[in-house]
Amino acid sequence: MIEDxxxxxxINDVYEYYGFDFGSYSRASLKRRVNRVMHLDGFTHFxxxxxxxxxxxxxxxxxxxxxxxxxxxxxxxxAFYAVVRKEILPLLGTKPFIRLWHAGCSTGEEVYSMAIMLxxxxxxxxxxxxxxxxxxxxxxxxxxxxxxxxxMKEYSENYRDAxxxxxxxxxxxxxxxxxxxxxxxxxxxxxxxxxxxxxxxxNEFDMILCRNVLIYFDNDLQKRVINLFDESLAVLGxxxxxxxxxxxxxxxxxxxxxxxxxxxxxxxx
Amino acid sequence: MEKGKIISDCKxxxxxxxxxxxxxxxxxLPELTKLNGFAIxxxxxxxxxxxxxxxxxxxxxxxxxxxxxxxxxPLVPGFIxxxxxxxHLLFEKNETLSLDISEKINYSRPSIDVSFESAAEIYGKSxxxxxxxxxxxxxxxxxxxxxxxGGTIVVQNPLAADMPFMPHNAILNTNPDxxxxxxxxxxxxxxxxx
Numbered sequence: 142m143i144e145d146x147x148x149x150x151x152i153n154d155v156y157e158y159y160g161f162d163f164g165s166y167s168r169a170s171l172k173r174r175v176n177r178v179m180h181l182d183g184f185t186h187f188x189x190x191x192x193x194x195x196x197x198x199x200x201x202x203x204x205x206x207x208x209x210x211x212x213x214x215x216x217x218x219x220a221f222y223a224v225v226r227k228e229i230l231p232l233l234g235t236k237p238f239i240r241l242w243h244a245g246c247s248t249g250e251e252v253y254s255m256a257i258m259l260x261x262x263x264x265x266x267x268x269x270x271x272x273x274x275x276x277x278x279x280x281x282x283x284x285x286x287x288x289x290x291x292x293m294k295e296y297s298e299n300y301r302d303a304x305x306x307x308x309x310x311x312x313x314x315x316x317x318x319x320x321x322x323x324x325x326x327x328x329x330x331x332x333x334x335x336x337x338x339x340x341x342x343x344n345e346f347d348m349i350l351c352r353n354v355l356i357y358f359d360n361d362l363q364k365r366v367i368n369l370f371d372e373s374l375a376v377l378g379x380x381x382x383x384x385x386x387x388x389x390x391x392x393x394x395x396x397x398x399x400x401x402x403x404x405x406x407x408x409x410x
Numbered sequence: 411m412e413k414g415k416i417i418s419d420c421k422x423x424x425x426x427x428x429x430x431x432x433x434x435x436x437x438x439l440p441e442l443t444k445l446n447g448f449a450i451x452x453x454x455x456x457x458x459x460x461x462x463x464x465x466x467x468x469x470x471x472x473x474x475x476x477x478x479x480x481x482x483x484p485l486v487p488g489f490i491x492x493x494x495x496x497x498h499l500l501f502e503k504n505e506t507l508s509l510d511i512s513e514k515i516n517y518s519r520p521s522i523d524v525s526f527e528s529a530a531e532i533y534g535k536s537x538x539x540x541x542x543x544x545x546x547x548x549x550x551x552x553x554x555x556x557x558x559x560g561g562t563i564v565v566q567n568p569l570a571a572d573m574p575f576m577p578h579n580a581i582l583n584t585n586p587d588x589x590x591x592x593x594x595x596x597x598x599x600x601x602x603x604x
Binding site: 142167168169170172173174210212220353355356357359360363383384385386387390 | 461479480481482494497500501502503508509510511512513524527528531532
């Protein structure tokens with residue numbers, strides 16, 4: 142493992158050279174990620190790695206892509222999606238137009254999951270799903286809607302556990318180890334780069350999903366991001382977080398009402 | 411560390427296990443009446459869809475309060491914490507727990523190696539690591555990290571383990587301070603900071 146002081150040096154230099162601020166990232170995870178990318182790329186000394194990051198913008202970009210965690214899956218936590226399907230979509234369906242924001246969408250598996258559910262609820266045609274991430278590389282994957290075929294067995298089980306009743310394989314075409322999802326699903330998706338650390342609100346939404354992103358931030362940054370979501374959410378809109386994340390340290394409790402035991406809150410005022 | 415030395419100034423006992431470890435935990439945890447100035451953190455492999463069943467089972471059988479682990483919960487002495495399924499469990503300097511959904515390590519998330527190494531970074535010689543039954547190699551590297559940081563490492567006697575492979579692998583590749591049967595593990599934990 143690199144030393145704490147080395148990690149702080151990297152954070153400072155990245156901010157100074159590129160303006161990107163990792164200063165409010167949780168240190169335990171960040172340290173592991175930096176260690177991992179150094180190891181992957183064959184650096185044995187921290188100072189070699191640091192000077193490469195400083196002087197090679199392409200490498201810096203690679204480092205950020207590797208540090209930010211891009212592990213995701215379709216219908217991750219099926220119980221969560223079951224609640225969205227049964228309780229939230231019917232409420233959203235009463236609106237003439239539905240705007241959703243997946244913040245930190247990574248390679249897009251959860252965005253396609255949502256599009257499938259919207260389609261099955263007959264709502265996709267009047268929905269618009271904004272999907273953002275700081276990592277431009279993962280957004281390219283998300284736009285294509287191409288995921289590894291070997292994951293489909295698990296995803297179709299998740300889909301079923303989340304209340305899905307269609308033939309899951311009808312949503313993609315399998316070919317040479319990949320599953321290409323139907324383009325119809327992506328028609329209502331808008332992908333763009335957005336940095337939760339420094340960017341501001343860009344629209345008003347009826348539902349914001351940001352699952353397993355806040356775990357990488359310290360309490361101060363979590364507060365900032367929750368407030369950004371609050372500014373971006375319509376009254377009576379929904380905010381959905383990861384199963385181990387909460388808004389309770391970040392915002393006045395009377396502004397939001399939590400649904401069941403899932404990590405979904407409704408903005409009540 | 412001297413063999414048989416009594417452990418003092420311990421802040422955290424971290425226990426890792428895989429297949430068969432629940433049996434050992436169920437022999438040990440219900441018998442503990444209090445934790446003497448330290449917290450127990452349990453990292454066991456389980457199904458990714460497993461929600462709270464392990465927490466509920468241990469809470470039901472144990473005299474010690476089980477705290478449900480959410481992102482950034484403070485780690486407080488006297489309580490049992492259980493790593494949630496499908497996340498890696500990490501330790502922060504301000505004595506909180508944090509979570510990470512990055513790649514599986516040793517085919518596992520939570521990975522015992524990841525949590526042991528992270529705990530070793532923060533707690534150094536105030537850490538005791540215990541590795542129980544299992545059938546993969548997770549935990550061995552983590553025990554090495556704990557030892558290197560000055561902590562105490564304990565391995566369940568493979569003869570007492572339902573699945574001896576994991577503790578056996580640890581014994582082959584580390585130099586444990588203690589190798590203990592289940593009842594000895596109970597005595598050991600009971601006398602920490604005593």
